[in-house]
Amino acid sequence: MTVESTAARKPRSSAGTKSAASTGTTGTKSAGATGRKTAASKRTGAAAKKSPGTTGAGPELVQLLTPEGKRVKDATYDPYVADITPEDLRGLYRDMVLTRRFDAEATSLQRQGELGLWASLLGQEAAQIGSGRATREDDYVFPTYREHGVAWCRGVDPTNLLGMFRGVNNGGWDPNSNNFHLYTIVIGSQTLHATGYAMGVAKDGADSAVIAYFGDGASSQGDVAESFTFSAVYNAPVVFFCQNNQWAISEPTEKQTRVPLYQRAQGFGFPGVRVDGNDVLACLAVTKWALERARRGEGPTLVEAYTYRMGAHTTSDDPTKYRADEEREAWEAKDPILRLRTYLEASNHADEAFFAELEAESEALGKRVREVVRAMPDPDHFAIFENVYADGHALVDEERAQFAAYQASFADAGEGK
Numbered sequence: 513m514t515v516e517s518t519a520a521r522k523p524r525s526s527a528g529t530k531s532a533a534s535t536g537t538t539g540t541k542s543a544g545a546t547g548r549k550t551a552a553s554k555r556t557g558a559a560a561k562k563s564p565g566t567t568g569a570g571p572e573l574v575q576l577l578t579p580e581g582k583r584v585k586d587a588t589y590d591p592y593v594a595d596i597t598p599e600d601l602r603g604l605y606r607d608m609v610l611t612r613r614f615d616a617e618a619t620s621l622q623r624q625g626e627l628g629l630w631a632s633l634l635g636q637e638a639a640q641i642g643s644g645r646a647t648r649e650d651d652y653v654f655p656t657y658r659e660h661g662v663a664w665c666r667g668v669d670p671t672n673l674l675g676m677f678r679g680v681n682n683g684g685w686d687p688n689s690n691n692f693h694l695y696t697i698v699i700g701s702q703t704l705h706a707t708g709y710a711m712g713v714a715k716d717g718a719d720s721a722v723i724a725y726f727g728d729g730a731s732s733q734g735d736v737a738e739s740f741t742f743s744a745v746y747n748a749p750v751v752f753f754c755q756n757n758q759w760a761i762s763e764p765t766e767k768q769t770r771v772p773l774y775q776r777a778q779g780f781g782f783p784g785v786r787v788d789g790n791d792v793l794a795c796l797a798v799t800k801w802a803l804e805r806a807r808r809g810e811g812p813t814l815v816e817a818y819t820y821r822m823g824a825h826t827t828s829d830d831p832t833k834y835r836a837d838e839e840r841e842a843w844e845a846k847d848p849i850l851r852l853r854t855y856l857e858a859s860n861h862a863d864e865a866f867f868a869e870l871e872a873e874s875e876a877l878g879k880r881v882r883e884v885v886r887a888m889p890d891p892d893h894f895a896i897f898e899n900v901y902a903d904g905h906a907l908v909d910e911e912r913a914q915f916a917a918y919q920a921s922f923a924d925a926g927e928g929k
C-alpha cells in the first residue's frame with residue numbers, strides 16, 4: 513500500500529469494532545486515597561507527589577498489553593477488542609511507526625529552518641492511534657496542536673499539518689472533509705467547541721459521537737470545567753480524551769491537580785477512566801466503550817490516557833532545564849511501539865518481511881514530507897485580509913490600502929538607490 517493511499521484512507525472500522533453491551537456507567541476502579549500529609553508537604557505540594565493515584569500508574573489503570581508486550585485480560589474492556597485480527601494489530605503498529613516517523617521528520621525540518629515550530633507527539637503514539645482508530649467516520653474530532661496521530665487516523669494527509677507550522681496558512685485542511693477540526697492553540701477552548709457541537713448532534717437525532725482532545729495542563733482551564741458542566745447537564749454525546757503526558761510545558765501534573773485527573777469526572781456526574789496511554793489496545797478499547805456510551809445517549813465520559821511526552825514541549829523548549837533524565841529513561845521502558853512489536857513477534861503475527869516493508873514505507877513517507885514542505889509556496893501578502901468578513905468591511909479595506917502603501921514604500925526606496 514502506498515503512503516498516499518494510506519493517508520487518504522478513511523477511518524478503518526475493522527480494528528476492534530465489536531459492539532459490546534453497556535459495561536456500567538461508573539467505569540472507575542477505586543484509586544488510592546490522597547494519603548496523610550505533613551504540614552510541610554501540604555505547603556510544598558509534596559503530598560500530591562506521593563499520592564499513588566496522582567503520579568504513579570496506580571491500580572486503577574486499564575491495561576491490555578503490559579510494557580513487556582504481554583496480553584493481559586480485562587473483563588470490562590476485552591469485549592471491545594475481541595474481534596481484532598492479526599491484520600488489525602499490524603495496522604495499529606504501522607500507524608504508530610509511520611506517525612512517529614512523520615513526527616521525527618517534522619522536528620528535523622524545524623531544525624533545518626523549514627518550519628517555524630513543531631510540537632512533537634513522541635511517546636504519545638498509542639494514545640492517539642488507539643483512540644483515533646476507535647472513532648467512526650461520522651464522529652467529529654476536536655484536536656489540540658499535537659494530535660498528529662489522530663489526524664493520520666482521520667485520513668488527513670500529514671503534509672497538510674505542516675503549513676501552519678511553516679507559517680504559510682492558518683490551518684491547512686478543510687475540517688469537514690475528515691470531521692477533524694483545525695488545530696487549536698488556545699488551551700482547552702476546543703472542549704467547549706466539542707460540547708456545543710455534541711449538543712447539536714444530539715438535537716439532530718444523529719448517533720454520531722464527538723471527541724475532544726486536551727492535555728493535563730488544559731484540565732486547569734475554566735473552559736474545560738465549563739464544558740464538563742454543560743455536557744453533563746445536557747447529556748451531550750462527547751468523549752473528553754485527556755492525554756496526561758505528565759507535563760504542561762515545564763509544569764508537572766502535580767501542579768494541576770490533587771486527585772487523579774480521571775476522578776474529576778465524578779464531581780460533574782459522569783464516568784472517568786484512566787487507561788494506560790502507552791497501550792494502543794487499551795486505548796482503542798476504552799475509547800470505543802466511551803464512544804458507544806455517547807451513541808447510546810448516556811452522555812459524556814472522561815478518558816485519561818496516562819502517558820509521557822518523550823520530547824520537548826515544542827522545538828522552542830529545552831526540557832533538560834526542568835526534568836531529570838531518569839524520568840524519561842523510566843518511560844522509555846514503556847515505549848508504546850516496542851511493546852506492540854514484542855507482542856506481534858511473540859504471537860507470530862508479523863514477520864521480518866512486514867517490518868522491512870514498513871521501514872521502506874517510512875523512508876518513502878519521510879522523503880515525501882521533505883519534498884512537499886520545501887515546495888510549499890509562500891502566501892500572497894494580501895491573503896491575510898481575505899475571509900475576515902463574508903461581505904467585506906470598510907475597516908479591512910482601509911487596512912489593506914495602508915498595507916499596500918507600506919509595501920510600495922519599499923519599491924520606492926529600491927528605485928532611489
Ligand SMILES: Cc1ncc(C[n+]2csc(CCOP(=O)(O)OP(=O)(O)O)c2C)c(N)n1
Nearest residue numbers: 658697698699727728729730757759760761
Ligand atoms: C489559554 C492559553 N493559555 C496559555 C497558553 C500557553 N500554552 C501553550 S501550550 C501550554 C501547556 C499545555 O499543556 P497540556 O495541556 O498538558 O498539553 P501538552 O502541551 O502537554 O500536550 C500552555 C500553557 C495557551 N496556548 N493558551
Ligand SMILES: [Mg+2]
Nearest residue numbers: 727728759760
Ligand atoms: Mg501535558
